[in-house]
Amino acid sequence: MAPKSKPDTAALQQLKKDLSAGTVGSLYLFHGEEVYLRDYYLGRLRELLVGGGMEEFNLHTLSGKDFTPRMLEEAVDCLPMMSGRTLVLVYDYDLWKAGESDREAYWKILSDLPEYCCVVFLYDLISYKADARTKLAALFKEKGSVVQFARQEQGDLTDWMKRRFRSLGKDIDSELCRYLIFLCGDLMTGLIGEIEKVGAYAKGSRVTREDIDAVATPQLDAVVFRMTDAIGAGDFDKAAGVLGDLLRMQEPPIKIMFSLGKQLRQLYSARLALEEHKGAQYLMELWGLRSSYPAERLLTSARRFSLRWCRRAAVRCGQTDLAMKSTGGDGKELLTDLLLELAGAPAKGA
Numbered sequence: 001m002a003p004k005s006k007p008d009t010a011a012l013q014q015l016k017k018d019l020s021a022g023t024v025g026s027l028y029l030f031h032g033e034e035v036y037l038r039d040y041y042l043g044r045l046r047e048l049l050v051g052g053g054m055e056e057f058n059l060h061t062l063s064g065k066d067f068t069p070r071m072l073e074e075a076v077d078c079l080p081m082m083s084g085r086t087l088v089l090v091y092d093y094d095l096w097k098a099g100e101s102d103r104e105a106y107w108k109i110l111s112d113l114p115e116y117c118c119v120v121f122l123y124d125l126i127s128y129k130a131d132a133r134t135k136l137a138a139l140f141k142e143k144g145s146v147v148q149f150a151r152q153e154q155g156d157l158t159d160w161m162k163r164r165f166r167s168l169g170k171d172i173d174s175e176l177c178r179y180l181i182f183l184c185g186d187l188m189t190g191l192i193g194e195i196e197k198v199g200a201y202a203k204g205s206r207v208t209r210e211d212i213d214a215v216a217t218p219q220l221d222a223v224v225f226r227m228t229d230a231i232g233a234g235d236f237d238k239a240a241g242v243l244g245d246l247l248r249m250q251e252p253p254i255k256i257m258f259s260l261g262k263q264l265r266q267l268y269s270a271r272l273a274l275e276e277h278k279g280a281q282y283l284m285e286l287w288g289l290r291s292s293y294p295a296e297r298l299l300t301s302a303r304r305f306s307l308r309w310c311r312r313a314a315v316r317c318g319q320t321d322l323a324m325k326s327t328g329g330d331g332k333e334l335l336t337d338l339l340l341e342l343a344g345a346p347a348k349g350a
């Protein structure tokens with residue numbers, strides 16, 4: 001698996017500077033999976049351009065479903081009322097999938113925006129993929145800004161989490177921040193609710209792991225990790241209990257199977273890394289992990305298993321997955337049989 005390339009943050013850094021200086025431009029395109037971050041900076045943009053009670057007249061929100069060049073032209077031509085700027089927000093319209101005549105019309109409008117108007121295209125429910133060969137792409141490169149709101153690096157995300165906990169009157173150390181990320185994912189959009197839950201539950205001034213485990217809602221991959229960890233520790237009852245909890249929560253067996261297969265392939269690669277005296281950085285590059293924490297957890301877990309067990313587990317997982325999809329067998333039974341087989345084979349052995 002090729003390592004994931006780091007997102008280009010130059011446009012976001014420039015947006016931050018422009019917002020602080022009050023010198024935002026006239027044309028933007030916002031995209032990326034970190035919705036919390038996008039909405040935060042969109043809120044700052046709205047406050048700067050159309051705040052002060054005149055938003056009803058100076059903010060124009062358009063939906064991509066019925067969007068036309070005429071609608072954009074009319075919104076752009078609306079003069080600001082008791083304000084210096086207007087803001088046009090266009091949600092979920094894919095400029096690059098528009099017809100040729102519409103693309104030409106959009107290019108003419110956007111290439112000659114009045115100084116008072118700022119237009120922002122937001123890719124929220126649709127994916128962003130520009131066609132670099134088009135005039136529109138060249139226009140955004142020359143006169144606009146394409147801002148990607150990507151998942152944050154571990155250091156930035158940890159610092160943000162500490163600030164959020166401090167705003168709730170709580171302190172948390174970096175190791176527990178990484179644990180919470182591992183447990184609940186690395187999107188700020190999802191973490192904000194977990195931070196608020198943990199902060200409200202924690203009785204002391206410092207957050208503990210017990211506080212997190214008591215109220216945080218773990219993502220499926222983290223739960224499956226507990227299951228394989230229990231197998232490695234020889235605790236089949238705990239492993240079976242984790243699987244039972246997932247099934248009682250109506251998690252589809254095929255979804256659990258996908259996560260378990262991924263987990264066992266990662267475990268196998270971690271065991272191979274140990275055999276070759278490679279560390280967490282190797283696993284981060286191999287699996288495109290943005291944080292060293294899950295890689296270190298994988299290496300710790302892999303030390304409990306033999307290379308033979310890991311290889312066999314990965315193969316059996318693939319075979320069970322195929323059986324679920326091709327034979328119409330009962331998913332719960334197939335999962336249970338697989339867990340029994342994995343727990344019955346010695347984790348350490350030849």
